[in-house]
Amino acid sequence: MGWAxxxxxxxxxxxxxxxxxxxxxxxxxxxxxxxxxxxxxxxxHTALDVVELVVKELxxxxxxxxxxxxxxxxxxxxxxxxxxxxxxxMNCGAVSGLSTVVHPISLARLVMEKTPHIxxxxxxAEDFARQQGLExxxxxxxxxxxxxxxxxxxxxxxxxxxxxxxxxxTTSAAHNPVNxxxxxxxxxxxxxxxxKPEFETVGCVAxxxxxxxxxxxxxxxxVNKMVGRIGDTPIVGAGNYANHLCAVSATGTGEAIIKATVxxxxxxxxxYRKVSLAEAVEEVIGQRLPAxxxxxxAVSATGDVVMALNTTGMYRxxxxxxxxxxxxxxx
Amino acid sequence: MGAWAIALHGGAGMIAKGKxxxxxxxxxxxxxxxxxxxxxxxxxxxLTAVEVVELVVRALxxxTLFNAGKGxxxxxxxxxxxxxxxxxxxxKDCGAVSGLSTVMHPVSLARLVMDNSPHVYIGxxxAEEFARQQGVExxxxxxxxxxxxxxxxxxxxxxxxxxLDFSEHAPDAMNNSDDEYTYSNGNGIVHAEHHHVVHRExxxxxxxxxxxxxxxxxxxxxxxKAEFETVGCTAxxxxxxxxxxxxxxxxVNKMTGRIGDTPIIGAGTYANHLCGVSGTGxxxxxxxHTVxxxxxxxxxYKELPLGKAVxxxxxxKLPExxxxxxAVSASGEVAMAFNTPxxxxxxxxxxxxxxxxIW
Numbered sequence: 234m235g236w237a238x239x240x241x242x243x244x245x246x247x248x249x250x251x252x253x254x255x256x257x258x259x260x261x262x263x264x265x266x267x268x269x270x271x272x273x274x275x276x277x278h279t280a281l282d283v284v285e286l287v288v289k290e291l292x293x294x295x296x297x298x299x300x301x302x303x304x305x306x307x308x309x310x311x312x313x314x315x316x317x318x319x320x321x322x323m324n325c326g327a328v329s330g331l332s333t334v335v336h337p338i339s340l341a342r343l344v345m346e347k348t349p350h351i352x353x354x355x356x357x358a359e360d361f362a363r364q365q366g367l368e369x370x371x372x373x374x375x376x377x378x379x380x381x382x383x384x385x386x387x388x389x390x391x392x393x394x395x396x397x398x399x400x401x402x403t404t405s406a407a408h409n410p411v412n413x414x415x416x417x418x419x420x421x422x423x424x425x426x427x428x429k430p431e432f433e434t435v436g437c438v439a440x441x442x443x444x445x446x447x448x449x450x451x452x453x454x455x456v457n458k459m460v461g462r463i464g465d466t467p468i469v470g471a472g473n474y475a476n477h478l479c480a481v482s483a484t485g486t487g488e489a490i491i492k493a494t495v496x497x498x499x500x501x502x503x504x505y506r507k508v509s510l511a512e513a514v515e516e517v518i519g520q521r522l523p524a525x526x527x528x529x530x531a532v533s534a535t536g537d538v539v540m541a542l543n544t545t546g547m548y549r550x551x552x553x554x555x556x557x558x559x560x561x562x563x564x
Numbered sequence: 565m566g567a568w569a570i571a572l573h574g575g576a577g578m579i580a581k582g583k584x585x586x587x588x589x590x591x592x593x594x595x596x597x598x599x600x601x602x603x604x605x606x607x608x609x610x611l612t613a614v615e616v617v618e619l620v621v622r623a624l625x626x627x628t629l630f631n632a633g634k635g636x637x638x639x640x641x642x643x644x645x646x647x648x649x650x651x652x653x654x655x656k657d658c659g660a661v662s663g664l665s666t667v668m669h670p671v672s673l674a675r676l677v678m679d680n681s682p683h684v685y686i687g688x689x690x691a692e693e694f695a696r697q698q699g700v701e702x703x704x705x706x707x708x709x710x711x712x713x714x715x716x717x718x719x720x721x722x723x724x725x726x727x728l729d730f731s732e733h734a735p736d737a738m739n740n741s742d743d744e745y746t747y748s749n750g751n752g753i754v755h756a757e758h759h760h761v762v763h764r765e766x767x768x769x770x771x772x773x774x775x776x777x778x779x780x781x782x783x784x785x786x787x788x789k790a791e792f793e794t795v796g797c798t799a800x801x802x803x804x805x806x807x808x809x810x811x812x813x814x815x816v817n818k819m820t821g822r823i824g825d826t827p828i829i830g831a832g833t834y835a836n837h838l839c840g841v842s843g844t845g846x847x848x849x850x851x852x853h854t855v856x857x858x859x860x861x862x863x864x865y866k867e868l869p870l871g872k873a874v875x876x877x878x879x880x881k882l883p884e885x886x887x888x889x890x891a892v893s894a895s896g897e898v899a900m901a902f903n904t905p906x907x908x909x910x911x912x913x914x915x916x917x918x919x920x921x922i923w
Contacts, residue, residue, distance in 0.1 A: 323852045329823075330688060350822045351848045355663060355688040357821015461690015462683045463662075470830040470854040488684045492656040494830040497854045498861070505865030 234444065235536045235554030236274040240266055240287055240437040242297045244484045244528035247546030247562060256562070258296055263550040263560050266290045270439060271552055280439040280447035280480070281319045281342075288315070288338040288449040291435035297548075299435040300337060301375050303453020305384040306460050311375045313453055314354075314467040315341045320446035320475035320534070327467035330355035333369040334362045338451045341467075343367065352467065380456070387457040434466055436473070436482030440532045446480035448473050448496070455487065465490035470497035478503050478534055479510055485527015485544060493522045499531060514539045567914040568607040569800050571890035571898050572599065572620055574630040574908030575793030576844045578885070581905065581923045589922065592629055592908060596920040599623045600910040607799060607914070613807035613840065614652045614675070617797040621648070621671040621809045624795035630908070631793030633669060634708050636813020638717045639820045644708045646813050647827040648674045649685075653806035653835030653894070660827035663688035665708070668701040671811045674827070676700065685827065713816075720817035793908075794826055796842030798835070800892045802914075806840035808833045808856070815847065825850035830857035838863050838894055839870055844907065845887010853881050859891055874899040 242263060270287040278286075292300025303311045315337035318325040326345025329352070331337050343365050344353050353361055362369060436450035450473040452466045464487025465472035472483045474496030481496040495517055502513040510533040518528060518541040528542025530549060538551045546563045574596065584592075603620040611619070625633025636644045648670035649660035659678025662685075664670050676698050677686050686694055695702060796810035810833045812826040824847025825832035832843045834856035841856040850856070855877060862873040870893040878888060878901040888902020890909060898911045905923065912918035 325852060327823075348819060348822075349848070350819060351851050352823040352828075353819060353821045354823055355821055357819055360821070361819065459681065459683060459686060459690055460693065461686045461688055463660075463685040463687055468685075468828055468830070469851050470828075470857060474854075488682070491684050491829050492658060494834075494854065494857050497830060497857055501858075501861040502865055505861060 236440060236442050237532045237536045237538045237551070237553035238267065238270045238274060238283065238287075238437065238439040239530035239532055239538050239540055239549065239551035240270065240291070240435070241482060241484050241528070241530045241540070242291065242435050242548035244542045244544045244547035246525075246544060247548075249563065251562070259548055259562070260560055262291075262294050262296055263548060264558065266437075267550040267552055267558060267560070270437065274439060274441055274554075277442055279443075280441040280445045281317070283439045283441065284437040284447045284449035284480075285317060285338055285342055287437040287439075288435060288451050289336050291437070292336055292338060292451055295377050295379075297435045298453045299451040300335065300453075302377050302380065303375055304456040305376065305380050306454070306462070307384075307388070307457050308460050309376075309381070309384060310460070311372060311453060312458075312460070312462075313337045313375070313451070314463065315449070315451035316467045316469060316473040317341045317345060317449040318447065318469060318473055318475040318480070319345075320448075320477055320480055323476055325351055325469050325473075327352040327469065327473075328354065328358045329463050329467045330461070331358055331362070332372045332375070333359060335368040335370055335374075338449050340365075340367055341449075351469070354463075375453075383456050434472065434484035436484060436530065438475070438480040438482050438530050438532045440480065440534055440536060444534045446475045446478075446532060446534055448475040448480035448482045450482045450484075464488070465495070470494050472496060474500055476500050479531055481529055481531040483527055483529040484547065485522070489523055489526040493517070495522055495527070495529060499529070503533070509533075510537045511539050514541045518543050566802060566804065567896035568802050569892045569896045569898050569911070569913040570600070570603045570607060570616065570620070570797065571799075571892055571900055571911040572596075572603060572624070572795070572797040572909065573842065573844050573888070573890045573900070574624060574795050576888040576902045576904045576907040577793060578904060579906040579922070584922070592922065593920055595627050595629050596908060596910040599627070600912060600918060600920065603797065603799065604912050604918070607801060610802055612803070613654075613799045613801040613805045613835075614650065616799045616801065617807045617809040617840075618650060618671055618675050620797040620799075621650075621795060621811050622669050624797070625669055625671060625811055628710055630795045631813045632795040632811040633813075635710050635713065636708055637793075637816040638709065638713050639814070639822070640717075640721075640817050641820050642714070642717060643820065644705055644813060645818075645820065645822075646670045646708070646811070647823065648809070648811035649827045649829060649833040650674045650678060650809040651807060651829060651833050651835040651840075652678070653808070653837060653840055656836060658684055658829050658833075660685040660829065660833075661687065661691045662823050662827045663821070664691055664695070665705045666692060666702040667695045668703055671809050673698070673700055674809070684829070687823070687827075688821075708813075716816050794832070794844040796833070796844060796890065798840035798842045798890055798892050800840065800894055800896060804894050806835045806838070806892060806894055808835040808840040808842045810842045810844070824848070825855070830854045832856060834860055836860050839873075839891055841889055841891045843887060843889040845882070845902075845904070849883055849886040853877075855882060855887075855889065859889070863893075869893070870897045871899045874901050878903055
C-alpha cells in the first residue's frame with residue numbers, strides 16, 4: 234500500500250534518433266512534473282488534486298501536445314480536450330473543442346463539480362469557461378511555430394500524421410539528405426496502408442495515501458484532424474477512467490482506443506477476472522489494442538504502478554512510495 | 565447462430581403505469597409496432613445488423629413522438645443539439661456525432677463518420693460541415709423544433725426557480741401523491757410522480773439521486789424532468805453479427821454544448837462479437853458506469869449469459885430511476901431491462917415472439 238503516481242506525455246513511433254537536446258528537454262519536463270506530483274502526494278493531497286496539478290503542468294509545457302503546444306486541425310486552429318475522473322465516487326468531467334482555455338483539465342474538473350453534466354464541448358464549453366472565470370487567452374497563444382510547420386508538412390503529404398515521426402524525419406534530413414526521400418516515401422506508404430499511429434496526449438494517474446485513485450488526460454488531438462474531430466481523451470472509459478480499483482490514462486491512436494474501450498477494459502478485467510493490475514494491462518495492451526496503437530499508465534488502489542505500450546515509445550515517468558523515480562521513452 | 569433478433573427502444577422515463585392518455589399510448593404503440601416491422605423485414609431480407617439498426621433508428625428519428633431527430637428536446641437556449649452513434653460488433657468500427665442542428669438523420673451521419681472518415685467522432689460545426697460535404701439531407705433548424713418541446717422547455721425553466729429538497733429530514737416538497745407535478749405535453753396530461761434532481765451536499769456532482777440536500781452558491785441549479793427519451797436499436801443478423809445504434813436530442817434545458825451518453829461508445833452504445841447494446845437514461849450515469857460496455861464486459865469476463873449481464877447492469881450497477889437498455893446476443897437472445905417506471909420498447913426473434921411494451 235502507499236501512494237503511487239505515473240504520468241505520460243504520449244506514445245507512438247518515437248525514433249531512437251531523437252536529438253539529444255529534445256530527449257533531455259522531455260526527460261527534464263517529465264521529471265519535474267513527477268516531482269511536483271510526488272511532493273503533493275507526500276503532503277497528503279488527494280489523488281484528484283494531484284492528477285489535475287500534474288496535468289496542468291504538462292499542459293503548460295509546449296513540448297507536449299496539450300494546452301499550449303497543441304497540434305493543429307486542418308484549419309490551423311486548436312481544439313483541445315480533456316477528462317478527469319475520481320475513482321471512489323466515479324464522478325467525472327470532460328471537455329472538447331476548446332480554443333482559448335489555458336488549462337483544459339481544470340475546465341473538465343469544473344464541469345464535474347459545478348454542473349449537472351459530465352461533458353461540455355465547443356462553444357458551450359467556452360461559454361462555461363468564461364462564466365467560471367477560468368484563465369483564457371487568445372487562440373494564437375496556444376499555437377507554436379513547430380506545430381504550424383507540422384501541419385504544413387502534413388497537408389503537403391495530405392496525411393493525418395503524428396508529431397514524433399515528423400520530427401525524426403527532419404533530423405535524419407540534417408544528417409543524411411540522401412535517405413530523406415526514401416524515408417518519406419516509406420512513411421507515406423505506411424500511412425496509406427493503415428491509420429498512422431498518433432500519440433499526442435498527456436496524462437497522469439495517482440493513488441493517494443487513502444487508497445483513492447484518480448486519472449486525468451489532456452490533448453490537442455491529431456495533427457491535421459478534421460475540425461470537430463473528437464478523440465479518446467474526453468471519452469470516459471476510452472482514454473481516461475478511474476474507479477475503486479484503479480486509474481488509467483491512455484494515449485495513442487484515439488480511434489483505436491475508443492473502439493477498444495481501453496481504460497475501462499483494464500478495470501473490468503481486474504474486477505471481473507480478479508487479476509492484478511499488471512495482468513489486466515498486459516491483456517489490454519498486449520492483446521486487445523492492436524499493435525502500434527498506443528500505451529497507458531495505470532495505478533491500483535493498493536499502490537501498484539504499471540506503464541505499458543505497444544508502440545515504439547511512450548514518454549513516461551512513475552514513482553511509488555518508498556521507490557525510485559522511473560523515467561522512460563522506449564521499451 | 566443463424567437466428568436473427570432485434571430490440572429497439574424509444575426511451576426510458578417516469579411515466580407511471582396507466583398515466584398515459586389513451587390517445588398518446590395508442591399512437592406510441594402503433595409507432596413501435598410499425599418500426600419493429602421495418603426492422604424485422606430488413607432482417608428477413610438478410611440486411612446486415614449495421615444496416616438494420618441504422619434503418620430502424622432513422623424511422624425513430626422521423627417520428628416526433630420520440631426525442632431524436634425531429635422532436636428533439638431543446639437546450640437552455642431553445643436550440644436543438646442532436647447526437648448519435650453506431651457500432652458494428654463484427655469489426656468494432658464505430659461512428660458518432662454531436663451538436664447537430666440541421667441534419668435530418670443523425671444516425672446516418674454517424675455511420676458516414678464511421679465509413680467515410682478517418683475518425684470515429686465528430687462534433688458541432690465540424691460535424692455540420694461534414695454533413696454538407698457528404699450531401700446528407702439537412703433542413704432548417706426550425707424543422708426539428710416542436711411546440712410541445714418549446715412547452716417542455718418553458719416548464720423546465722419554471723421549475724428551476726423552485727429549490728427542491730429531497731433530504732430525509734426535510735419536508736417532502738414534491739414527492740406527494742396529492743400534489744403531483746403535471747404538464748401538458750400536447751398529447752394529454754402526464755402526471756410525473758417525482759422528479760430527478762441532481763444534487764449532492766457540496767455542490768453539483770453527477771452523483772446519485774439519493775436524498776441529499778442540493779445547494780451550492782454560484783453553481784448552476786437545474787431540475788431535470790426524468791424523461792430520457794432517446795431512441796435506439798440493436799440487432800443480430802443471420803450471420804451472427806451484432807450492431808447497435810442510438811440517437812437523441814439529449815436532456816431538456818441542458819446547457820449548450822452538453823454531451824450525453826448517446827454518442828459515447830461504451831456508454832450509450834456498444835457492440836462486439838458477443839452482443840449489441842443501446843441504452844437510454846440519465847446520460848451522466850451511463851457515462852460514469854460505462855453501461856453499454858459493462859453488459860459486454862460481464863458477459864465476457866464473468867462468462868454470464870446476456871440476460872444475467874443485463875440484469876446486473878441495470879438493477880445492480882445503475883442507480884435507481886436512471887434508465888434502461890435493450891440488448892441482443894450473437895446467439896439470438898434478447899434482453900431488455902429498465903429501472904425507471906417506463907421504457908418504450910419492442911423486440912422480436914426469428915421464429916419467436918414479438919413484443920412491444922411501455923411498462
